[in-house]
Amino acid sequence: MDSYAVVGNPIEHSLSPRIHQLFARQTGQTLRYERRLIPLDGFVESVEKFASGGAKGFNVTVPFKTQAHDWVDELDDEARAAGAVNTVLLDNGTSRGFNTDGIGLIRDLVHNQRVELHDKHVLLLGAGGAVLGVVHRLLAENPTRLVIANRTASKAQRLAVHLAEAYVNGGCEISGVGLGEVAGSYDVIINGTSAGLEGTGNLIEASLLRRAVCYDLVYGSSTPFTQWAKQAGAARALDGIGMLVEQAAAAFHLWRGVRPETAEVLAELMEARSR
Numbered sequence: 001m002d003s004y005a006v007v008g009n010p011i012e013h014s015l016s017p018r019i020h021q022l023f024a025r026q027t028g029q030t031l032r033y034e035r036r037l038i039p040l041d042g043f044v045e046s047v048e049k050f051a052s053g054g055a056k057g058f059n060v061t062v063p064f065k066t067q068a069h070d071w072v073d074e075l076d077d078e079a080r081a082a083g084a085v086n087t088v089l090l091d092n093g094t095s096r097g098f099n100t101d102g103i104g105l106i107r108d109l110v111h112n113q114r115v116e117l118h119d120k121h122v123l124l125l126g127a128g129g130a131v132l133g134v135v136h137r138l139l140a141e142n143p144t145r146l147v148i149a150n151r152t153a154s155k156a157q158r159l160a161v162h163l164a165e166a167y168v169n170g171g172c173e174i175s176g177v178g179l180g181e182v183a184g185s186y187d188v189i190i191n192g193t194s195a196g197l198e199g200t201g202n203l204i205e206a207s208l209l210r211r212a213v214c215y216d217l218v219y220g221s222s223t224p225f226t227q228w229a230k231q232a233g234a235a236r237a238l239d240g241i242g243m244l245v246e247q248a249a250a251a252f253h254l255w256r257g258v259r260p261e262t263a264e265v266l267a268e269l270m271e272a273r274s275r
């Protein structure tokens with residue numbers, strides 16, 4: 001039976017095995033998909049062992065996406081741009097790295113949630129790995145303005161300069177600021193920071209969230225960011241469960257050549273978490 005896994009640390013709460021089992025059942029595919037806890041200092045050793053055992057591919061989660069990028073033999077454009085890999089395809093001794101996070105976000109936000117990004121003002125919070133994974137796809141939706149705000153302002157500024165050079169003809173005004181310097185008004189605010197309970201509630205001025213669509217790249221029925229967004233009067237407060245399912249669907253398609261139907265899987269996960 002073809003074998004797949006999600007590798008990370010921690011990994012016990014990953015929903016990926018459930019999602020891929022549902023995709024497999026829906027598309028009539030037979031495969032095994034398991035969680036693999038990898039020691040923090042043992043990425044290469046662990047995945048090489050998994051690969052040499054005949055595995056067909058794996059997903060990569062925190063904190064190994066950069067190491068996966070460095071490990072694979074070949075990179076697709078998105079993974080190269082992001083400097084991070086979340087999906088690996090193993091084929092006849094060759095490993096190919098992809099990043100499906102960006103397409104996962106856009107499929108959920110734009111297609112499932114019907115949130116337009118074209119001609120909109122978008123605020124992206126954070127400038128780390130999570131943001132790098134999605135920012136290129138975001139820009140491909142042609143917002144008018146993209147502000148990247150980060151605790152360490154210089155990191156946001158550097159990223160903004162790099163993106164402005166890369167998308168010089170894109171027609172989007174791109175800038176980078178510190179979290180305390182965010183001004184203006186935004187249609188869509190996306191949280192890509194790893195700030196937990198203690199940090200999220202005061203990332204930026206709460207009035208900025210009023211009437212904005214707020215989206216957390218992290219999933220959970222009530223994340224600190226979505227909770228805060230609701231309190232601040234956001235138009236909508238969405239967590240990343242849909243993005244999780246969509247990035248998984250893109251990985252499944254890469255591995256199996258079949259595109260699963262995501263709506264019913266997402267509905268099942270939403271139902272399970274409301275119980």
Ligand code: ATR
Pocket residue numbers: 125126127128129130131150151152153155192193194195196198199200203
């Ligand atoms: P990830 O892969 O999850 O994005 P990362 O690359 O370490 O992890 O990036 C974490 C992001 O969350 C960064 O933008 C970080 O800000 P700094 O660049 O200033 O470190 C941000 N972050 C983490 N903890 C935070 C907090 N308590 N408040 C605000 N931002 C925080």
